[in-house]
Amino acid sequence: MREMGRRSEPAEHPFKARHRDEAAAMTAPAPGPGLTWGRPMVLILREGQREVISSACPLALELGLYPGMTAAHARALIADLDVREAEPAADRALLDRLALHAARQWTPTASVSGADGLWLDLTGTTHLFGGEERFCRRLTAFMNRLGLTVRIAVAGTPGAAHALARFGSAAMTLLPSGKEAEAMADLPLAALRLQPDALTAAARFGLERIADLYPMPRGPLARRLGLRTVERLDQARGSVAEPITPVLPVEAPRVTRQFLEPIGTPESIAQVIADLVDDLATVLQRRALGARTVVLMADRIDGEVQRLIIGASRATRDKAHLKRMFGLKMAQLDPGLGIEAMHLLVPHHEPLTAQAAGTLVESSGAAHDLAPLIDHLAMRAGPSALFRMSSRESDVPERAMRRVSPLASPKGWPEWKRPVRLLQRPEALSGVVALMPDHPPRRFTWRRQDYRVVAGDGPERIHGEWWRNGREMWAVRDYFRVETQDGMRFWLFRRGDGVDALTGDLTWYMHGMFG
Amino acid sequence: MPALPPTPSTRRASAPPSSCAETLATLRQELAGVRPANRPALPFDLPEIDGQLTDAGLDSSGLHEVAAATASLNDDAAATLFLAGVAGRFATHPNSTMLWAVTAFDLYAPGLEQVGLNPGKVLYGQGRKDAEVLAMAEDALRDGSLACVVAEVKAADMTATRRLQLAASDGQTPMLLYRRHRSREGCPLRTPSSAMTRWRIGCLASERLPWPGVGRARWQVELVRQRNGNPFTLELEACDAEGRLALPASAADRAAAQERAASHAA
Numbered sequence: 106m107r108e109m110g111r112r113s114e115p116a117e118h119p120f121k122a123r124h125r126d127e128a129a130a131m132t133a134p135a136p137g138p139g140l141t142w143g144r145p146m147v148l149i150l151r152e153g154q155r156e157v158i159s160s161a162c163p164l165a166l167e168l169g170l171y172p173g174m175t176a177a178h179a180r181a182l183i184a185d186l187d188v189r190e191a192e193p194a195a196d197r198a199l200l201d202r203l204a205l206h207a208a209r210q211w212t213p214t215a216s217v218s219g220a221d222g223l224w225l226d227l228t229g230t231t232h233l234f235g236g237e238e239r240f241c242r243r244l245t246a247f248m249n250r251l252g253l254t255v256r257i258a259v260a261g262t263p264g265a266a267h268a269l270a271r272f273g274s275a276a277m278t279l280l281p282s283g284k285e286a287e288a289m290a291d292l293p294l295a296a297l298r299l300q301p302d303a304l305t306a307a308a309r310f311g312l313e314r315i316a317d318l319y320p321m322p323r324g325p326l327a328r329r330l331g332l333r334t335v336e337r338l339d340q341a342r343g344s345v346a347e348p349i350t351p352v353l354p355v356e357a358p359r360v361t362r363q364f365l366e367p368i369g370t371p372e373s374i375a376q377v378i379a380d381l382v383d384d385l386a387t388v389l390q391r392r393a394l395g396a397r398t399v400v401l402m403a404d405r406i407d408g409e410v411q412r413l414i415i416g417a418s419r420a421t422r423d424k425a426h427l428k429r430m431f432g433l434k435m436a437q438l439d440p441g442l443g444i445e446a447m448h449l450l451v452p453h454h455e456p457l458t459a460q461a462a463g464t465l466v467e468s469s470g471a472a473h474d475l476a477p478l479i480d481h482l483a484m485r486a487g488p489s490a491l492f493r494m495s496s497r498e499s500d501v502p503e504r505a506m507r508r509v510s511p512l513a514s515p516k517g518w519p520e521w522k523r524p525v526r527l528l529q530r531p532e533a534l535s536g537v538v539a540l541m542p543d544h545p546p547r548r549f550t551w552r553r554q555d556y557r558v559v560a561g562d563g564p565e566r567i568h569g570e571w572w573r574n575g576r577e578m579w580a581v582r583d584y585f586r587v588e589t590q591d592g593m594r595f596w597l598f599r600r601g602d603g604v605d606a607l608t609g610d611l612t613w614y615m616h617g618m619f620g
Numbered sequence: 621m622p623a624l625p626p627t628p629s630t631r632r633a634s635a636p637p638s639s640c641a642e643t644l645a646t647l648r649q650e651l652a653g654v655r656p657a658n659r660p661a662l663p664f665d666l667p668e669i670d671g672q673l674t675d676a677g678l679d680s681s682g683l684h685e686v687a688a689a690t691a692s693l694n695d696d697a698a699a700t701l702f703l704a705g706v707a708g709r710f711a712t713h714p715n716s717t718m719l720w721a722v723t724a725f726d727l728y729a730p731g732l733e734q735v736g737l738n739p740g741k742v743l744y745g746q747g748r749k750d751a752e753v754l755a756m757a758e759d760a761l762r763d764g765s766l767a768c769v770v771a772e773v774k775a776a777d778m779t780a781t782r783r784l785q786l787a788a789s790d791g792q793t794p795m796l797l798y799r800r801h802r803s804r805e806g807c808p809l810r811t812p813s814s815a816m817t818r819w820r821i822g823c824l825a826s827e828r829l830p831w832p833g834v835g836r837a838r839w840q841v842e843l844v845r846q847r848n849g850n851p852f853t854l855e856l857e858a859c860d861a862e863g864r865l866a867l868p869a870s871a872a873d874r875a876a877a878q879e880r881a882a883s884h885a886a
Contacts (some may be wrong), residue, residue: 154769155709177724398822475743482719482756489748490756494739506729514804515739518730525697525704526729559866560826560834576756580878588834593694617728620837 145183147174148191159191196220204352211240212353222270224263224349235267246497261285261291263342263349268315270294286342290316297337303330315341358394358451360384364471367406367443374403374444375435381449382427395420395457401431403438404446416488418512419476420455426477479511500567501582502527502616521565523585524596524617531614533599539613542603545585549597551615556595561587581608586619594619648848653851659792662710664865666856669841674849675818678706682816683785683795687808689822689840698839698858699821700727701735703796705863707768710794716767720747721753721762723772736863741767753824754780761787762793773800774808781813785854807842818844827868836860838868 131524145165156176167229170179180186200217207215207225211234214226227237234240241257248255257277258269261374264611266286269278272292280288289296292315294307308328312318317336318326327335339345360381368374387395397420401413415430483491492508495515499505502523509515532551539546545561563585569577582598589595601609660843661669661677678684686703688695699805711718718741720727725746729739731780743758747753750773757771761784769788776784776797788795799808809818820842826835837858841850 290835465640475765478760478765479743481759481763484758486745486747486752492744492746493742494744496730496739502728502730510721511743517733517738517740520734521730523728523730523734525700526693526726526737527726527728527731529726551695560828560832562833587835588826590840591824592823593692593828594823594837617731618693619823620694620695620699620841 134223144185144187145170146189147176147179148189150191150193155411156191193220201352205354208352208354210431211244214349215347216351218263221602222267224266226349226351227259237308245277260288260588261341263347264297264337264340265289265343266302267298268292269342272296283343286319289341290314290319294318297334297341299334299337300331303334306330319539331434358385358392358396358454359448360388360389361446361448362440363446364444366447369440369443371435374438374440375432377427377447378431378435382424382431385449385451386422386424386429389422389451389454389457393456393458394454395422396451396454398425398451398453400450400452401438401441402448402450403444405441406443406445409441409584411440411444412451413438415484416480417476418479418483418510420457421476422457423477426480429477430480430484433481476512483511494531501568502567503530504570522562522619524619527617528615531598531616534613534615541611543583545587546597546613549613558587558595559590561585563587567598579605579607584616625784633710640813640873647795650668651657651848662706662737662794666865666867667852668867669865672843672849672852674846678794679793679816680710682812683731683781684787684799685781685797685799685815685818686811687799687818687820689820689842691803694823695802695821698823698837699819701731701859702819702839702841703770704732704737705735705859707770707796708741708863711737711741711764714765717741717743717756717765718768718770719743719745719766721747721756721769721771723747723749723774734861735859736861750775750795753857754784757795757797760786761791761793764793766789766793768794768796770796772800774800774802776813778812778814780784781815785814785816785869815845820844836866841865843873 118615120134126129128546139297145162145168147161147170148166149158150159151305154216154287158170158172158174158179159178160172165179165183168183170182170186177189180188197217197220200221200223204215204217204223207223208385211229214224214228216224225478231237231240234243235346237259241259243255245255256270256273256276258266258273258280260269260278260280261282261484262285265280265288268289269280269292272295273288278288294304294312294315297315299307307313308331311456315338318334322333327427328484336345340347348609362377362381362384364377368377381401385396385399398414398416401415403411403413413431415427415434417426417430421427435519479491484536491511493511493513493515494519495513497505498506534546534549534551536548536550536555537546543564545563546558548555548557550556564583565585567582569580569582571578581602582600582602583602584596584598588596595615596619597613597615599611599613600609604613641667643849651771659680661673661675661679663677684706686699688699707718707720720742723746727744729742732740732742743766745753746757747756753771753773754776757769760766760769771784775839776799781797784795784797792878799810809820809821822840824838825838826838829835839856839858840853841856842853845851855868857864857868
């Protein structure tokens with residue numbers, strides 16, 4: 106860096122505070138080979154009063170940080186440490202999604218293992234992917250594309266696979282059947298998924314590796330380290346079975362009807378839709394679900410698929426309601442030369458348990474169920490055509506309303522006098538004669554017509570909302586309710602309070618009509 | 621339902637009528653028998669109106685039309701408030717809901733709340749054109765789960781109103797049709813319609829208060845046509861917070877007050 110220069114080239118001050126990143130880059134040692142990340146990063150979890158590192162990136166591990174260290178200690182050791190909050194719930198959700206993906210794509214038996222792993226039961230499925238090794242390479246590539254590093258072990262027992270994947274030497278281990286005991290011999294005892302107290306006891310007896318347990322008699326072993334340890338050892342060696350509880354992917358409810366002959370008449374199509382809806386209602390009832398969206402797919406002879414989609418404002422499995430909604434839409438279905446199969450699919454559903462159909466006693470407080478009517482009207486005019494009006498917390502009249510969904514319960518407004526119809530935007534008045542600062546106008550001209558005011562109420566002062574934009578910082582509107590000579594009642598306002606010029610330019614506007 | 625003249629055979633079957641008035645009375649009785657038993661009519665609780673209405677109130681399963689007296693926006697607002705007041709009194713049950721179908725949404729819901737239509741009771745529907753609004757209203761009437769249906773249209777012919785009237789009597793739901801002005805001159809109530817009653821509402825000057833404020837609004841309420849009854853015109857005070865109309869104070873007091881207010885305002 107230049108200390109001095111010509112006057113036209115200003116030199117930097119030698120003691121100017123440098124940016125933190127820049128300073129770190131100059132003091133930190135040059136990164137070693139393979140360490141291409143920028144700053145070491147750790148994730149922290151709060152445990153009681155202290156923050157503990159839950160995981161550390163490879164660079165941080167290289168620098169001597171380890172999971173379980175307190176965050177304050179790590180920060181003291183390394184100045185330029187990127188510390189972020191761990192999100193165990195999000196990790197768990199990602200793992201669940203991966204398990205579901207595995208269950209849909211790779212094997213019927215897949216499940217989450219611990220906080221960082223997946224079980225996949227590959228029995229009888231790897232030939233679909235060209236053998237175990239090719240499957241494992243594919244899996245590695247898939248995970249790398251997701252931005253994850255992966256360690257895979259394929260073994261004859263879940264215990265051995267668990268141990269080799271986490272404590273084995275290679276990132277990908279394919280163990281031939283029957284070699285579990287040999288392969289695991291050199292691994293530490295923690296690989297067996299033992300209880301913490303069993304691990305402590307084993308450390309006290311000087312047992313470190315799994316091989317140390319093999320020659321020990323089973324009775325004393327169970328007495329010292331617990332029966333659970335023996336069971337884990339047997340499970341890993343394959344003498345005791347360990348079943349995997351698989352995750353079950355939830356499938357969208359679906360019913361199908363195939364026809365012997367292609368159909369094309371409206372009557373037959375309506376009949377098939379009715380039958381399909383009956384089938385679907387049974388399926389939904391068995392699974393305690395209600396449909397929000399139902400898709401009807403009709404396979405035509407020429408291979409084209411026709412679709413009709415209906416939506417419900419609330420979860421339903423009411424047969425008559427679904428049939429009526431499909432009946433309204435059926436005219437959009439083009440059967441062409443004939444339809445050979447029809448399906449109903451429920452892509453969006455919600456839990457819906459059994460409901461009381463009605464009571465013998467007439468309950469006066471019960472309201473009519475509006476959801477079927479709302480669906481019916483929305484089918485006719487579009488889903489955005491139905492709404493309710495609710496209050497929004499704003500004093501400015503044109504901002505006080507907002508549209509909410511037709512099944513929401515809206516809130517009311519304060520009881521200030523308000524007109525029943527509001528102009529789209531306020532219209533300027535001309536020729537206004539008014540006493541300042543707080544009297545209604547005596548006369549004004551609006552839409553080329555002169556009005557003489559005989560009575561007025563006001564002003565109602567409404568201030569601008571300074572948090573929205575700067576122009577409303579000091580803005581004020583003074584609203585007046587006036588009646589003209591021939592009995593017309595208007596809602597007018599003046600911009601500005603008539604005293605302070607900052608609040609407005611004293612122009613008058615028409616904003617609404619009272620009846 | 622149009623009043624059909626009874627066939628000669630039915631007339632011969634009843635006792636031979638002696639005079640014109642008696643004929644009319646027997647005809648009215650026969651017609652009352654033809655009409656199905658409905659929900660009770662909604663009274664205005666004003667003897668001056670209820671006494672002149674055939675059903676002593678608004679039929680709860682019929683079509684009623686309302687229009688503004690002129691094309692001005694004030695009369696339009698007055699007619700809207702009259703409608704909202706009637707609709708609010710049809711929907712007095714706390715859980716009831718009504719539909720308000722429009723093509724262009726320029727209603728101001730806080731103003732509607734002040735005549736007894738709180739926002740939890742009103743479901744708005746916005747159609748692209750008049751035909752769609754009428755179709756929505758008819759569907760809503762036939763469903764029968766609403767307390768009242770209001771539709772705002774510019775044009776509705778005899779067929780459309782007849783359909784609405786039939787749907788209203790099928791669904792046992794009152795239908796209020798607001799006929800908006802199309803041009804500056806033509807009154808929308810000039811076209812024929814099968815409504816039970818047709819109303820025209822206009823603004824009048826309110827009573828002058830002893831201080832320079834605006835008093836309770838006052839309307840000219842005109843019943844243009846009703847089935848089996850005579851038209852009439854009344855000057856009434858506007859809806860209060862529960863949608864009820866009122867009779868103004870006596871004329872002599874009002875004249876004095878008006879003079880006083882005029883001197884205040886001058």
